[in-house]
Amino acid sequence: MKVSNKLLVPIDFNEQSLFALRYACGAAKALKQKIMLLYVHEESGFFSKIFASEIDESHIIDKMKQKLEEIAKTSSREYNVEIETFFVKGKVSSKIVEMSEVLDVDIIMMGISNTSDSNNYPIGANSYRVVRASKVPVLTIRNPKEFRGIKSILLPINLDMDSRYKVNQAIRIAKITGAKVYAISGYWDKNIPDVQWKLKAQLRQVEDFMTGFGITVRTAFIDTNENKGTDLVSMSMRFIEDHPDIDLLMVTQSEGDISDLFIDSETQSFIRFSNIPVMSVRTKSSWIHHID
Numbered sequence: 001m002k003v004s005n006k007l008l009v010p011i012d013f014n015e016q017s018l019f020a021l022r023y024a025c026g027a028a029k030a031l032k033q034k035i036m037l038l039y040v041h042e043e044s045g046f047f048s049k050i051f052a053s054e055i056d057e058s059h060i061i062d063k064m065k066q067k068l069e070e071i072a073k074t075s076s077r078e079y080n081v082e083i084e085t086f087f088v089k090g091k092v093s094s095k096i097v098e099m100s101e102v103l104d105v106d107i108i109m110m111g112i113s114n115t116s117d118s119n120n121y122p123i124g125a126n127s128y129r130v131v132r133a134s135k136v137p138v139l140t141i142r143n144p145k146e147f148r149g150i151k152s153i154l155l156p157i158n159l160d161m162d163s164r165y166k167v168n169q170a171i172r173i174a175k176i177t178g179a180k181v182y183a184i185s186g187y188w189d190k191n192i193p194d195v196q197w198k199l200k201a202q203l204r205q206v207e208d209f210m211t212g213f214g215i216t217v218r219t220a221f222i223d224t225n226e227n228k229g230t231d232l233v234s235m236s237m238r239f240i241e242d243h244p245d246i247d248l249l250m251v252t253q254s255e256g257d258i259s260d261l262f263i264d265s266e267t268q269s270f271i272r273f274s275n276i277p278v279m280s281v282r283t284k285s286s287w288i289h290h291i292d
Helices: 015-031 046-050 057-078 094-101 125-133 163-175 191-209 231-241 265-273
Strands: 006-010 034-041 082-091 107-111 138-141 153-155 180-187 216-224 246-253 276-284
Touching: 006 015, 006 094, 015 034, 015 057, 015 107, 015 138, 015 163, 034 057, 034 094, 057 082, 082 094, 094 107, 094 125, 107 125, 125 138, 125 265, 153 163, 163 180, 163 191, 163 231, 163 246, 163 276, 180 191, 180 231, 191 216, 216 231, 231 246, 231 265, 246 265, 265 276
Parallel strands: 006 034, 006 107, 034 082, 107 138, 153 180, 153 246, 180 216, 246 276
Antiparallel strands: 138 276
8 A cells, every 4th residue: 555644734824724734743743744735825715805905916825825834834843844835726625635636645634613604514615525525534623632642543333335444544543553443333223133233243343353453442332322322423422522532533435426526414424523533534545445
């Protein structure tokens, strides 16, 4: 498996993107990775409106480039990490995805706001589009958080075939960080014992597979009720509350004709409600076909 050891961090100078940069700097230092700091300039963007009095577009661009370099230099010095800057023009979400391929990065790390753009984009329009289209994992950060290492990873498991992709990715991260993995599942209809049996069997398979790579795995099959939640998302959020050592939640974004246009509601909910960083792994991504 080819690994570039590069992180792409889109920045628009708002608070959330600066939080994401600080988290990425901590992660890059710990994991010995390089940060590719990207600013996408849209003519109709926020800063273009601020500097609308500037007649010459080149003045706006110069200001943005200067600000980008200043932030990169300050962050590089503070965290002792290598940061390379990129200034491009175009539509934000499409350019982020395009540059992730051009720069051959491992992960995109981006901050998301606590308020939605609309009912159509409960995690923010640009974040939604990047998670939907990116071929590499996208790590979203909703709350201000410094990187303190990854002690534990949470893998919510269901019966779809996509789980194996996030399992592979979790193994890679756990091998690098020494994290243990919680693999959890649950069922909501006791009248369908076959589903319960299949879910428990899948948990055992996940545990056996990851243990074979030397990963410490803890499994939990949760009998859902009013206190534990009524779906995999709410159950996972409660599990995170009960296990403060969990630093990363891993979910999958399916690849296919439908998901090229939409993020499934479960993935959106994980990203929207999680208080810890969420890594969305695109299924069938060439980046996770094999494990070292």
